[in-house]
Every structure is written in structure tokens, then in C-alpha cells.
Amino acid sequence: MIAIPKGFRFAGISAGIKADMSKKDMSLIFTDDACAVAGVYTQNLVVAAPVTLDRQRTPSNAIRGVIVNSGNANACTGQQGFANTEAMCAAGAAEIGCAAEEVLVMSTGIIGVQLPMKKIIAGAKLLGTSRGEDSEAFLAAADGFLTTDNGRKTAGRQVEIGGQQITITGIAKGAGMIGINMATFLSVVMTDARIDAATLQAIQSRVIQSTFNCVSVEGHTSTNDTFLLMASGVVGSELNAEELAQFEGVLEEVCLELAKMIPADGEGASHVLEIDVSGAGSDEDAREIAEAVANSNLVKTCVAGNDPNWGRIVSAVGYAGIDIDADQIVLHLLGQKLFEQSEPVTFDESALSDAMRTSKEISIQLTVGSGPGSAKIWTSDLTTDYVVFNADYHT
Amino acid sequence: MIAIPKGFRFAGISAGIKADMSKKDMSLIFTDDACAVAGVYTQNLVVAAPVTLDRQRTPSNAIRGVIVNSGNANACTGQQGFANTEAMCAAGAAEIGCAAEEVLVMSTGIIGVQLPMKKIIAGAKLLGTSRGEDSEAFLAAADGFLTTDNGRKTAGRQVEIGGQQITITGIAKGAGMIGINMATFLSVVMTDARIDAATLQAIQSRVIQSTFNCVSVEGHTSTNDTFLLMASGVVGSELNAEELAQFEGVLEEVCLELAKMIPADGEGASHVLEIDVSGAGSDEDAREIAEAVANSNLVKTCVAGNDPNWGRIVSAVGYAGIDIDADQIVLHLLGQKLFEQSEPVTFDESALSDAMRTSKEISIQLTVGSGPGSAKIWTSDLTTDYVVFNADYHT
Numbered sequence: 001m002i003a004i005p006k007g008f009r010f011a012g013i014s015a016g017i018k019a020d021m022s023k024k025d026m027s028l029i030f031t032d033d034a035c036a037v038a039g040v041y042t043q044n045l046v047v048a049a050p051v052t053l054d055r056q057r058t059p060s061n062a063i064r065g066v067i068v069n070s071g072n073a074n075a076c077t078g079q080q081g082f083a084n085t086e087a088m089c090a091a092g093a094a095e096i097g098c099a100a101e102e103v104l105v106m107s108t109g110i111i112g113v114q115l116p117m118k119k120i121i122a123g124a125k126l127l128g129t130s131r132g133e134d135s136e137a138f139l140a141a142a143d144g145f146l147t148t149d150n151g152r153k154t155a156g157r158q159v160e161i162g163g164q165q166i167t168i169t170g171i172a173k174g175a176g177m178i179g180i181n182m183a184t185f186l187s188v189v190m191t192d193a194r195i196d197a198a199t200l201q202a203i204q205s206r207v208i209q210s211t212f213n214c215v216s217v218e219g220h221t222s223t224n225d226t227f228l229l230m231a232s233g234v235v236g237s238e239l240n241a242e243e244l245a246q247f248e249g250v251l252e253e254v255c256l257e258l259a260k261m262i263p264a265d266g267e268g269a270s271h272v273l274e275i276d277v278s279g280a281g282s283d284e285d286a287r288e289i290a291e292a293v294a295n296s297n298l299v300k301t302c303v304a305g306n307d308p309n310w311g312r313i314v315s316a317v318g319y320a321g322i323d324i325d326a327d328q329i330v331l332h333l334l335g336q337k338l339f340e341q342s343e344p345v346t347f348d349e350s351a352l353s354d355a356m357r358t359s360k361e362i363s364i365q366l367t368v369g370s371g372p373g374s375a376k377i378w379t380s381d382l383t384t385d386y387v388v389f390n391a392d393y394h395t
Numbered sequence: 396m397i398a399i400p401k402g403f404r405f406a407g408i409s410a411g412i413k414a415d416m417s418k419k420d421m422s423l424i425f426t427d428d429a430c431a432v433a434g435v436y437t438q439n440l441v442v443a444a445p446v447t448l449d450r451q452r453t454p455s456n457a458i459r460g461v462i463v464n465s466g467n468a469n470a471c472t473g474q475q476g477f478a479n480t481e482a483m484c485a486a487g488a489a490e491i492g493c494a495a496e497e498v499l500v501m502s503t504g505i506i507g508v509q510l511p512m513k514k515i516i517a518g519a520k521l522l523g524t525s526r527g528e529d530s531e532a533f534l535a536a537a538d539g540f541l542t543t544d545n546g547r548k549t550a551g552r553q554v555e556i557g558g559q560q561i562t563i564t565g566i567a568k569g570a571g572m573i574g575i576n577m578a579t580f581l582s583v584v585m586t587d588a589r590i591d592a593a594t595l596q597a598i599q600s601r602v603i604q605s606t607f608n609c610v611s612v613e614g615h616t617s618t619n620d621t622f623l624l625m626a627s628g629v630v631g632s633e634l635n636a637e638e639l640a641q642f643e644g645v646l647e648e649v650c651l652e653l654a655k656m657i658p659a660d661g662e663g664a665s666h667v668l669e670i671d672v673s674g675a676g677s678d679e680d681a682r683e684i685a686e687a688v689a690n691s692n693l694v695k696t697c698v699a700g701n702d703p704n705w706g707r708i709v710s711a712v713g714y715a716g717i718d719i720d721a722d723q724i725v726l727h728l729l730g731q732k733l734f735e736q737s738e739p740v741t742f743d744e745s746a747l748s749d750a751m752r753t754s755k756e757i758s759i760q761l762t763v764g765s766g767p768g769s770a771k772i773w774t775s776d777l778t779t780d781y782v783v784f785n786a787d788y789h790t
Binding site for chain 2 (some may be wrong): 043044045046047076077110111112149221222224275295299301302303310311314315317318319323324326329339340342343344382383384386387
């Protein structure tokens, strides 16, 4: 059972935004007193109304909650869209019992269509009457985030920090071939620790680099991507520097667990690729190389076909645009060495293909020299199901 | 009927490198006297043996010919691979009647496997006895270049320049989702004009930018990509500056015609996307934006599904990493305006979808501001056939 941080209330309901009324499409998460919130948002220049609003309101020590809808992203909706996102916050605030300015908002779903405000307003009321503090209410809220996700995405940890029991628990949504596409990523991670918003923001900006940003390639973000970090502060006193470092380590674990659920649930994905590059001149160089491999459709399709096609991987390393000595490339796939000193290594192709078939996670380990730089990123493979899904998911 | 430049001889045969003996897999193109040759090669750091050899030998005014094989790329084959590519040149030279150093070489096909040298040597002999100067011999040579291509790729022009009739005719090969992947691109463009190698090299370096490089995204090139420009010089005297400019214009036409055949023949492609970006701050900025759209799997899949999904296109513009005013984005698809002033435009979705279904080429026209920069690139859509093909094409 997932640990629920103290001081939060949750609700998740169906407001009829999605055609399928059996699917939840609105959520509310709030605190009894003001909480501290930090936010990191999409790098896309085309930004949805809720992102514009949240950016104005975070970081802040005076937030009470966040209202969420799925099924409609409120993106590319102009001034009306922004007015709607403000009205959605006000509707949430009425249920929480606070000012509209104390509420944040997240939306995900189709773009270019105005929010169905009657449903949103009625949905907010229903959220107010459905509120709870237990795991049932928490899971209902998690379900309200989902769009094409195959399953709910939650992760949590309970740890003792400075003699106090602290809980860090998160919700995420995001499917699609994250990183090379526009599938929206949303996450709210909550804690009952007492940390001010500025400190939260600094921690969040570091943690996202090794977690959510490792399944989302730099700059390739959707119109709505949002990651909120909320601290209710109901447990004990403020954390000191050492305790904050401990907190950050646990937060990183939670975020990485959530992050890795995203490619695992990629539309039509049959494998998750873990691409681990070391020996580069710098971490940035390693990341560029890892991204070139992760974004190669030929690599993604050969993994889908359980084909240990070292040539496609090595070629992607070669075109990554990073100056390395190609003779130093060493490639392992699922622990099997495939390429070294510019030539393929003899291996049992049929056995390795069988191993790929029965393994959900495919590790691709690349050494590209003797430098100190390394990076690890995750992505999905590319299957016919992905194409069918994305050719048919209409605007 | 395609015009054949004077002074060239051609052969194309089956040497049994490909499993299917009905398919040609070796070609020879040569001149009776020394010809001028310029070359542009892959930017990949992982480079096949024939590319290493040709780089050493071009530009040159003392080349006699090029020997080509398909079915085996001679890439990632180490020192033995380089010795084999030298031996292949020597075998070609023996048939031409020249020194091995006067011959260039191109290979395409599977990588990491040594060339079958017995077949290559026997094939070279057969090329020698199959030589011809007519279009039949030319087309046989063109067929010897092909791998997964659905069809032969040739283009030619005959023009009068400076009172002389000059022919420019080319052969290309390249399938796959060129640009984001490692599908190999090879091309030889031949002319009977008299132009020295240094001048040819300068012309070629310019022409490739607006032609072959517009279907192949910067830096994303395979281990074997090679473009040779050969001038037999048998027609009249050297061209003056004005005549050279005229020559360059015609060469650009030939290369663009060849270039556009590549995405049209992409593995499993049902549409070619023409992405035309204008109003950017610079041509480089426009190109970055066009590439972001061209490389988006979500854009490629919606085109495959005949879905005018403006949101995926606009979002790709937003994450291209180029600083533009998102409010100024205007998008037309097949001439229909879909997006302007940050909001979608009302249009007949079903009629536009029908138009996409019946159109092989899908024009995506983006204005991103009022700047002078523009770029036009071409790519293929992403179909289930592509995935099936690439998941099953084993190393």
C-alpha cells in the first residue's frame, strides 16, 4: 500500500470530459493550510494556458491546491483558454475554501478545443464532495491524470529524516514515445516535510535532470508538460542542510521510479531501452550520444524485432555529433559484448535474440572512450502498434 | 529515354552477393581517359572502408572509374575490410586497363561482414565483359546500386551551355527513412562537360546543400554515404564562369530530382512530406524548425493516417529550439490554412483527410515570423510497413 503524505486531501472523479464515462478525468489535490510549491514546465514555445498560469504562481509558499483535468489540454485556445483556466482554478478554490490565486491547474488531452466549462464546473463541485485523505482517494486522484496511459503511475517512500517520519509520494501521467514527441508529461510529487518554496525549487531543478529529463529528450517537450513539487510542511520543523540532502536523495528515487514508468507504458511499447553511455568527455557529451541512440527509429525498430542489430546502434553513436575516437566504441547489449575495436564480436545471435524477447528492459551499454562523462536515459521501442495508435489518434 | 553523357562506359551485373541472383549487385562506371572527380562523404565518425579510400583519392583530375557493389557495405570490417576495398579497386582497374589508384569504390548493404572477395573478383571480370555505352548498359549500372530501394533512381538533363551540348545524368540509391536513420545514400552524377576537379568540388559542395542534404538531416548520415561527381571532359573546352553558373543550375535540378526520389521510396512510405518553412530569422533557423517537424514520429504517423493533425506540427515547431514568437506561427497543409494567431482555424477535416489520402506529396507550409530565413526539406511518413520492414531486416 502506498504511503500518503500528511496534510493532503485528494479527489478524482469523472466529469464527462472523456467520452468514456467510466474513466476519471478530473482530480483535486489540496492542503488544509498553505503549502510550498515549486514547478518546472515545458520548454516548448507553444504553451498551454494552464502552464502560463502556473508559471506565474510558482514558486510560492501560499498555495492551497491543484485542480487537474484530462481529456482536454486547453492548449492553442487563446484568450478564452486562459480565462477558462482561471475559472477552473476558481472552481477548485470554491471547493477548497481559498482564493482562486492559491490554486494551480494542469490539463492534458486534445489540443485546440476549448475546455467544456459546464462539465469542468460541475466536475469541480463533485471533486469537493468526493475529497478524502486515504489511499483510495489518492488513487482516484491519480486516475484523473491519465489519458492514453495503460495504467496508473504512482510511487512513494516513507523515511526517517532528522528523527521525523517523512513521506514523499508522487503521481505521474505520460505515455507516447516521450522525448521525441509531444505526449504530455504531468507529475505532482507531494511531501509532508517542511521546506520553503525557494528551497523546493532548487531541489526540484536538480532532481529533474537525472529523472524525468532522462526519459524526455532536451527541448522535445509538449505544450503542457508540468512537474509540481508540493510540501505541506505538517511534519516537524524545517530540515537542515544535511537533512535536505537526504530528502533530495529520496525524492530522486521517487521521481526516477515514476519516470521509468513512462517509457514502459509508451504507446504500443514492447520493451524499455536503457541507454547507458560512459567514457565520454563530459556528461553533456554522453547525453548527446545517448539521445542519438534513443531517438533512432532504426534502433527502436530492431529492439521491437528482438534483433541485436549492433550496426544501427554504433552508427547512431557515430552521427551524434560528438567528437570521439570511433575505434574506442565498445557496445554491450543485455550484458553481451557486440562490438569492440571497430569490428563486431562473434556472439550467439539466436540466444541473444531469445533473451531480448523475454526481457522487458533492454540495456544498451556504450563505452566511447576513457573520459569521465556518463549519462543514462530510457526510451520505448517502436512497434507497429505505436504507428497504428498514433495514426488513428485524431486531433 | 535518359540522356547518356559522352565518354562514359557502364556495366551492371549479378555477382551473387545478394541472395537473389536475379538482382544486380555490382556496377562499373568508367571513362576512356582520365576524368575529374569530386566527392562528398558521410559525416558519421564510423566510416566504411570504401569511404576512407575515396576520401584519400578525391578530388582528382586523374580518375578512370568507380566500382560499386550492393548487398555488403564493407563497414565495421577493420584492416581486412580496407585491404578488400583496395583489392576491389584493383579488380576494377584490371578491367578498365588502368592503375588501381585511378579507381574509386562504393559499397552498400549489410555491415560488419567481410566482402565475399571471390564473388567480387569474379564479378569485376564479368563487369569488364559486360561494358557498354548505351542506355541499356547505363540502366544495368544503376540497378547494381540498389538495396532495399523499390525502384531504380536516375535523372538526367541535356542542355546547351556556351554553344556546346552538355549532358548531366545521375544515378542514386537510398531508401529507408533517410535523415533520421542510417539507410545508405549513394549517388554518382556524371557529365561530359570539361571542368577541373577543384571547380567540381566547389560546385558539388554548394549543390548538395539544397538537394541531397534536404532529404538527409545534418549529421545523421550512415557509415557509407557517398556522392561522386564525375566529369569526362570530352565535350569542347573548359567552361567560363558564366557557363559554370549555368552548369551548376542544371546540376542542382538533376540532384534535386534524384534527392526527392529517396523519401518517395522510403521503406513502407505512403506519402512524401514537403516541409517548407519561411519567415525565420535565418535559413539555418528555418532548417532547424523544418527538421524538428520532419523528425517528429507523431507528425510522420498522422500523415500516414491522413490526419491533418496541426497540433503535432505546431508543437514540433515549438520545441525546435529556435527563438520565435509562437503567436506568429501560420500553418498550411495541402494549401489549407490550419493554424494562425495561436489558435486552430476552422476547416473541413474530412475533406482535407480525403485530399491527403489521394495525394502522394503532402505539403506542410509554415510561416514562423517575418524574417528572411527559409528552408525546404523532404521526408517520408511513418507507416506500420516501415516498422515491420525495419524490425525484420536483420544484421
